[in-house]
Amino acid sequence: MFYHMKELQYEAKPSRPDPFFAKQLQEILGGQFGEISVALQYLFQGWNSRANAKYRDLLMDVGAEELAHIEMLATMIARLLDDAPVGDKEVAAQDPVVGAILGGMNPQHAIVSGLGAMPADSVGNRWTADYIIASGNLLADFRANLNAESQGRLQAVRLYESTTDPGVKDMLSFLIARDTMHQNMWLAAIAEIEAQENIVVPSTFPRKLEKQQVSYDFYNLSQGEESSTGRWAQGRSMDGLGEFKYVSRAPAYGNSPVLNPAPEYVHDTLPSIRGPHIEMNKH
Amino acid sequence: MFYHMKELQYEAKPSRPDPFFAKQLQEILGGQFGEISVALQYLFQGWNSRANAKYRDLLMDVGAEELAHIEMLATMIARLLDDAPVGDKEVAAQDPVVGAILGGMNPQHAIVSGLGAMPADSVGNRWTADYIIASGNLLADFRANLNAESQGRLQAVRLYESTTDPGVKDMLSFLIARDTMHQNMWLAAIAEIEAQENIVVPSTFPRKLEKQQVSYDFYNLSQGEESSTGRWAQGRSMDGLGEFKYVSRAPAYGNSPVLNPAPEYVHDTLPSIRGPHIEMNKH
C-alpha cells in the first residue's frame, strides 16, 4: 500500500513561466528515461522480486522516491505553463517572442491538458511501458537500473545547461544529486551480487552447454582494425574464465540457407518463379 | 556501406518444424532485447559517435555481427514454420496436438508473413525504436549495452530451457556464447573508460552545481529497514567522493504545492469550485 504526503520532496517553483521550457522538461517526466520509467521499473522489479528482503526493500524505497520525482516535475511543468499564450499565425506575427513561444511550445499543453503536465516526452510521445525492464534476474535488472540513472542524469544535466531560470536550475540540481546517489547505489548493489556469482548473466547456466569456442572471440566485421587495440581484444576476459581473442576475419560457421517452398495454402509464389524443391532440415 | 555474404554466421536448422516454438523464438528476434534492438542500437551509437576511432570501430564490428544474428533467427523461424497447420475450431477439435499448436502459434505467421519471420516479439508486438538507446555519452551507452546483452542472454537461456529440439539448442548455444563475449566486451570497454573519468555519468558536470548535501543519502521510503543492511547504505560511496548515509525518515525539503488558477481561456473549472487565488511563484 502507498500513502501520500502533501509536501514535495524538494521545491518545484520556476522564477517565471516558460511554456517553451515546459515542453523540454517533459523529457525527464515522461520520456524513455523519465521519472515514470524509473518509478514503474523499480516498483515492478520489487513486486516481482522472489529474492531476499533486502533487495525487495531497496527497490520499494527507491521506487517510492521516484514517484515523488514525478510529482515534483508535474508541479514544475504546471507552473511553467501559467498563463501560456494561445494563438494562431496572426497572434504570432504581432510579437517575435510570443511567436517563438507559440512555435516552440507543445500545443497539447493548451488544448489537451489545460496547462498541466502530461505523461509524455519532449516531443509529445506518450509514455509507454516499452521503456521498462523487470526480468526477475537481479544482476541483469540492476544493470538496467544503472543505465537508467546514467541516461537520466545525462538528460537532467543537458536541461540544466539549457535554462537560465534559477528556480528550475535549483530543482534540477536536486534531481542531479539524487541521480548521483542512485548511480552509486546501483553500482554498490551490483558489486554485492557480482562478489557472489560470475559476472555473466545468468550465472547459473552451465557454461559447458554454450558453444565455448566462441565465448571470447572478438570478430572484426568492419573495415579497419582500430577495435583491435581495446581491452576487449586481448588479455584475460573480464569474467576470469577465458582469454579475449581478436579475430581479424570473422568466420562463417553456417551454410548459405535455402528455405523450403511454402505449402500451397499459403499462396506465396508461382512454382515457375520458385526454384526447385530442396530436401532440407536433414541434420 | 555494408556488404552481405550468403553464409550464415552459424547454422540455423531445427530438427523438425515447430510453429509453436517459432512464436516464442520471435522474442529474441524482434522483442525489446532481440537482435534488431542490439543491431540498431550499436549502429546508431557508431554513426553518432563523435569519439575516437577505436570505439566507433568497436560499435560497427558488433553492430554488423548483430545483423548476422537477425538473419540466423529469421532463417530458423522460417524453417520452424515449414508446413505449419492452418485451421479453425473444427480442425483443432480433430487432434489435440494440432489443436494445441493452432492455439499456441502466432496466427500472423500464417496470414500475414506466409510462414516467414516477423519483426515482432513473442506476443506479436511489432518492433519499435522505443527500445534503443544512443545518447552520445559512451559510458552511459556502454552501460545500456551491457544491460542489453545481460537481458538478451537471459532470454536466450530461458528459450534453451524451453525446447527439446537439438537443432534449435545448437543455434542457441552459439548465441548464448556470443552474449557471453559481448557482456565481457562491454565490461572491458566500461572498465577502460571508468579508468579515465569519474564513474558517475556524465563525469563532466561540475559537482559543485549539484545539491551535494543529498548526493549520498539513501532515503528510507518504505516500511521496514532491511535496505539499511546493503552496501549502498554505508561506507565510502562507489565513486570515492562521499560517504553513503542511511536516512531512516526521508525529509520533505519542499512545501505542499498550490497551483495558480488557470486563465479563463482554458475553461478549467468554475470559480465557485476553485479555491481562492493565491499569490505564488514568488521566490
Add this chain to the structure above:
Amino acid sequence: MFYHMKELQYEAKPSRPDPFFAKQLQEILGGQFGEISVALQYLFQGWNSRANAKYRDLLMDVGAEELAHIEMLATMIARLLDDAPVGDKEVAAQDPVVGAILGGMNPQHAIVSGLGAMPADSVGNRWTADYIIASGNLLADFRANLNAESQGRLQAVRLYESTTDPGVKDMLSFLIARDTMHQNMWLAAIAEIEAQENIVVPSTFPRKLEKQQVSYDFYNLSQGEESSTGRWAQGRSMDGLGEFKYVSRAPAYGNSPVLNPAPEYVHDTLPSIRGPHIEMNKH
C-alpha cells in the same frame, strides 16, 4: 452500408491560410478525443450492439455524423495549409513571421501529406484504436461517450479561444454546438437506462458476491482530511444501497507478500542471494 454525399455538413473555409493553426487543429481530428475517435467508437458500439434497435440506430446516426465531422476538419486543415512555406534556417532567418510559422508548423504537412490533413494529433502522434471503447455494456459505453463529448467540446472551445480567423471560428461554433447536443443526448440515454437498472455497472452482478463490507468506504490514503468534506464521504450512497463512510486510516486487509523462489529453469537469481524457501499459497 454507407453512402457519401458531396456537401459538407457545415462550411469549412478559413479566412486565410495558417499552417501553424492547421497543426493545432489536428488535435480534434486525429487526437485522443478527435472526430476519428468518436466516429469509430460509436460505429463499433453499434456494430457490436446486441441490444434493442433504438440504441443501435442511435449509435449509427451519431457515428455517421461524426464521419461528416472528420470530413469537415480534413477540408479545413487542407485549406489552412494552402501555400504553406517550406524552408530551412536560412529561409526562417529572413523573416521572423515565416520563421515562426516554419518553426511552429508540422513538417509532415509538407513532407508527408503534401498539404493535406493527417490522421494524427497536434503533435503528430498517429491516431490509434487505443483511444476507443466498446464493451457491449450500454451504460458503461454511454458514460464513455459522455466523457468523449465533454473532452471534445472542451478542446474545441480551447481552439476557438486560440484563433482570430472568422472562418475557423464559424466552423468551430458549429462543432461546439453539436457537442452541446451530443452531451445532452448521452445524458438522456444514460438517464433512460439508469431508470431501469442500478447505476453501478454492471448492474447484473449479484451484490452478495462482492466484498460488501468495503463497498461504501472512502479510504483516506493521503495527508490531510479535506476529502472528508465531500458528498462521497457521508450520507446515502448514490446507488441507494448503502451509506458512505469516511475511513481516516485505511486498513490493510492483507499480509506482507513473500513470493516463492523461481524454478531453476528461469535463471533468476543465485540461491545465495535469494532468501529461504517459504511454504506458500496455503489458504
Add this chain to the structure above:
Amino acid sequence: MFYHMKELQYEAKPSRPDPFFAKQLQEILGGQFGEISVALQYLFQGWNSRANAKYRDLLMDVGAEELAHIEMLATMIARLLDDAPVGDKEVAAQDPVVGAILGGMNPQHAIVSGLGAMPADSVGNRWTADYIIASGNLLADFRANLNAESQGRLQAVRLYESTTDPGVKDMLSFLIARDTMHQNMWLAAIAEIEAQENIVVPSTFPRKLEKQQVSYDFYNLSQGEESSTGRWAQGRSMDGLGEFKYVSRAPAYGNSPVLNPAPEYVHDTLPSIRGPHIEMNKH
C-alpha cells in the same frame, strides 16, 4: 511524496498456480482500464489540479489506493505463474492439459519477466499513457473517471465469471466492491459540481458563441427511425436550456468542397490530371 507499507490492501493468493489465467488477469493490471491507468489518471489529475483542496485531496486518496491495487494484481499474477511449464511442440504433445496451458499462456511471462507480472494487457500490449485523461476540467475528468470505474468493474466481473479458483475470486470480490464505491464516489463528485454549473462541459463558454440553432437537433443519418423514440429526440434538453428536436432528414449546411491545387514545390499531381484552378477561400 509517497510512503510504501509492506502489507497488501487485500490478500492476493490463488488456491493454485494457473499461468493461463495469469495471462487473462493482466487485463485489469495493464490494460486500457487496468489499475495502472486509473492510478496514473487520478494522480495526474491531482498534480495538475488548480482547483480547491477538497478535490485535489480526493484525487490523491484514490490515486494512492489504485497503486495498492496494482500491487495486489502484480502479486497475484506472480503467484499464478509459480512453476509455469515451459516447452515446445514436443512437450505440448505429451499432455493435452500442459499443451493447452502452453498454448494459452503469455510466453513473455516465461521468457521476459521470469514469472513476474508485466505492465501489459491480456494480449501482451504494453501499457501506454494513451489510455489516460487529465484535462484540467474537473467535470470532464470526473466523467472520464466514472467511465473508467464502470469499464473496470465490468472487466473484473467478467474475470470473476471466468475463474474457478476461490483465492482469485476472493481478491476479485474485493476489487469489485471497491469499484462499486468508486463509481458511487465519482457520481457523488459529479453531482456536487453539476449542482453549481451547467452540465454541458465546459460550462464557462458563452452559449451565444456557439451555433445555437443546431444545439439540440438530433440528426437522423441512418436508415430507420427507431432512434426517434428515445428521450434524446424529444422534450426538454437535459441541460434545461433547449428542446430536443428530431430531424428526419439531416441537412447539409455546407457546399461540396473543392481544394486549391497544390503549389509546385509539393509535386502532387500533373496539371493535366488536376482540374482547373479555382478561386477560393473567399468569404
Add this chain to the structure above:
Amino acid sequence: MFYHMKELQYEAKPSRPDPFFAKQLQEILGGQFGEISVALQYLFQGWNSRANAKYRDLLMDVGAEELAHIEMLATMIARLLDDAPVGDKEVAAQDPVVGAILGGMNPQHAIVSGLGAMPADSVGNRWTADYIIASGNLLADFRANLNAESQGRLQAVRLYESTTDPGVKDMLSFLIARDTMHQNMWLAAIAEIEAQENIVVPSTFPRKLEKQQVSYDFYNLSQGEESSTGRWAQGRSMDGLGEFKYVSRAPAYGNSPVLNPAPEYVHDTLPSIRGPHIEMNKH
C-alpha cells in the same frame, strides 16, 4: 456527409460460432491491411485530393464501400463469438477442445469487448494510423492502394484456406472477389495516369537536378551475382529514359566520415577519450 443503410453489403453469418477463428479473422478487420486501413486510406486521399473530380469521386466510392466491409467483418466476428467459453486452467483441463479454444481465442473478446469485434489485428495489436498512406500525389498513392489490395486479398485467401465453415467461406468469397475488382481498378487508374506522365514518381521533378549518372545503376552489394540475370540489370529502363547497368562492385563515392566533437554543454565524452578536433564541414 455519410448516410448509413441497415442492410449489409453481403451476408455475414457463420454456420457455427468459432471464437478461435474470430481471433484470426480480426486480421482483415483491424490489421495492417484490414478494412479499417483501406477505408481510412481512401477517404483521407479523397478528402485531401486537390485533383480533378473523377479521382476524388473514385476515392469516395471505394472508401464508402470499405466502410461496408468493416461492418460485415464486425458482424461476422460478433456472431463467431456467440456463447464463447470462458474459463481458467480447470475449465480447460476438462475438455481438450474447450481447452484449445480457450487457449487460442483472444481473451479480450471476452473481457474487453463483451463478445464483439475489436479494432485490432489477429494478435491483438490495436489498429494504428501508421498503416495508412495519403501523400497528395495520385500515382504514388494509387500504387499504395494496389499494394493494399494485393496484401489484403492474399490474407483473405489464406483465411479462406484456414476455415471449414461454409458461411465464413461464403463471405470471404465475396470479399476476395471485391479485392479482384479493386486490384483491377487501381491498375486501371495507374495506367490512366502513367499514360500522361513519366512513371517515376514524382514526374515533375526536373531530372537534371538528380545525380543522373547513378539513376540506372544496379549495385551488387551481396555475395553472388544471381541478381545480374534480372530485367533490372540490363536493357532499356522501364521509364524509357536510360539503360540499366549492372555494377558488380558497387563504388563508394563518399569518404569515411569523422564527426566534430560535441560542444561541452552536451556532456558527451571526456576529451581524453575523444580523438583530436578535426576541422570539417569545409566543402
Add this chain to the structure above:
Amino acid sequence: MFYHMKELQYEAKPSRPDPFFAKQLQEILGGQFGEISVALQYLFQGWNSRANAKYRDLLMDVGAEELAHIEMLATMIARLLDDAPVGDKEVAAQDPVVGAILGGMNPQHAIVSGLGAMPADSVGNRWTADYIIASGNLLADFRANLNAESQGRLQAVRLYESTTDPGVKDMLSFLIARDTMHQNMWLAAIAEIEAQENIVVPSTFPRKLEKQQVSYDFYNLSQGEESSTGRWAQGRSMDGLGEFKYVSRAPAYGNSPVLNPAPEYVHDTLPSIRGPHIEMNKH
C-alpha cells in the same frame, strides 16, 4: 553475414549546421518511408524468401544499399546538429533567429541523442515495424516496394525544395537518383513476374471459388457519377478475365443484421433493455 566498409556510399556534408532542417530530414531516415523502413523491408523479404535465388539476391543487394543510406542520413543529421543552440524563453527572446531555431528544432536532438540522429521521423515518432511489409508473395511485396520507393522519392524531392544548403541538396540529388533506379527496378521485377502469372494477387487462388459475379463491378457509393468516366468503369478488365461494369446504385446483398443477446456471464445489458431473443445463424 554483413561486413561494414568505412566509406560512405555518397558524401554527407552540409555547408553549414542547421538543426532546424535536421529535424525535417529525420523523416526520410526514420519515418514511414524512411531508409530504416526500406532496409528492413527488403532484408526481411529476402530472409523469408522461399523463391529462386535471383529474387533473393536482388533483395539482399538492395537491402544492403539501404543500410548505406541510413548511414548517410545519420551522418548528415549529426553534422547539421553541430553546435545546435540550447535554451529557454529567455535565450529565444534575445535573437529572433535563435528563437525560431529553438522553436523549430527537435528538443530530443539536444536532450536525448546528444546531437546525433535518431531512429524517428520529423515529428519525433519513433520508427516502428508497423511500417514494413513481407508477405512471402513476391508480386504483392514488389508492389509494396514500388510504393515505398515512390513515396520515398516524393518525400526526398519535397525536402530538396525546402533547403537552400548546397551540401544537403547534393546528397539529396544522389538519393533521388537512386530512388529513380529503385522505382525502375521494382517495375522491372514486377513486369517479369506479371509475364508469368495473372496480375491479380495471389494468382494461385482458383477464381471459381470467389463470388465471380461481383469481380468486375464498380459500385457507385457516393453522390455524383464522375467516377463513371474512368477506365475502371468500362472496357476489358486489366487482368483480361472480365469486363468492368459501372453500377450506379450499389446493391445490398445482405440483410440487416441482428445479433444474438450475449450470454449472462458477459453482463452486457439488462434484458429489459435488450430486444427479444432471435433465432439466428440458421442458414
